[in-house]
Amino acid sequence: MEQLNLRHLYYFWVISREGSIARASEVLELAPQTLSGQLATFEASVGGRLFSRERRQLILTDLGRLILGYADDIFALTGELAETLRLDPSERPLTLRAGISASIHKLIAYYLLQPAMAVKRSIQLECQTGRTEDLVLSLKRKELDLVLTDRMPKLQEEANLTVHPLAGSSMSLFAAPELADRLRDGFPESLNGQPLLANATDAPYFERLMNWFSLNGVRMRLIARVDDSALIKVFGSQGYGVFAAPTVIREEVCRQYEVEQIASIDDVVDELFAITRGGKIAHDGVRAICEAHSDFQGLK
Incomplete structure (x- = not known):
């Protein structure tokens, strides 16, 4: 993987936080089918499944938990940056x-x-x-x-x-x-x-x-x-x-x-x-x- 697609990482992060593609699609204002396709593309780029399904729930795999830890840090920093940029110089x-x-x-x-x-x-x-x-x-x-x-x-x-x-x-x-x-x-x-x-x-x-x-x-x-x-x-x-x-x-x-x-x-x-x-x-x-x-x- 030469370049990480941050948009796909963000979609994965939101799905993880919301617990389902349906709820994440509402937050992201995307069709569930579109979001599922983006997640599949991201999984292909990282070389493994990020979720498993148990009783209609999405459960993070070991790879998913690893990537989520990095995503939490990345998007916490981007949130701080956004808050800072909203301030007067x-x-x-x-x-x-x-x-x-x-x-x-x-x-x-x-x-x-x-x-x-x-x-x-x-x-x-x-x-x-x-x-x-x-x-x-x-x-x-x-x-x-x-x-x-x-x-x-x-x-x-x-x-x-x-x-x-x-x-x-x-x-x-x-x-x-x-x-x-x-x-x-x-x-x-x-x-x-x-x-x-x-x-x-x-x-x-x-x-x-x-x-x-x-x-x-x-x-x-x-x-x-x-x-x-x-x-x-x-x-x-x-x-x-x-x-x-x-x-x-x-x-x-x-x-x-x-x-x-x-x-x-x-x-x-x-x-x-x-x-x-x-x-x-x-x-x-x-x-x-x-x-x-x-x-x-x-x-x-």
């Missing part, structure tokens, strides 16, 4: 496909995306995480509507992409309560020789943090590199070492992972950017994200 859901650099903390990504969810038009959000370079390629192919990243990308002029600086946050150091309490006294010298949990995705803020340590004569012991921001905090909460996270989310980090802040380092900033196609932003959700950075409380 301004009321139809708008898909927002966002690429998020893997090194961005998930809570930060949530705050950056939140303005899009508050626009008047209904937004259907699709998120994809990965390397900034790969996400930018997807953006060029129009597979994404914007990319959120913590590194300034090198863009070619012919790429027709625009970088929008967003608000940034200073970084803080966190640890399990006992370790954090011990390291506050004499900070930053107290960090010497202490275990450090690092981000394995080469996040730009981590390089800045290492430079800050060097300038302040601090040498910590790197014990793990983890590319999952949540997993780093789990290790930290169990007392395995010190980890860094944006200061703006310190309350959520402390509450969720039962850790404490050691100190905030204002000289180390996690910079954030949005990358879009073209110069003028037409997408309501993308525009809301790019324009809301000045209202992103606490990010400086």
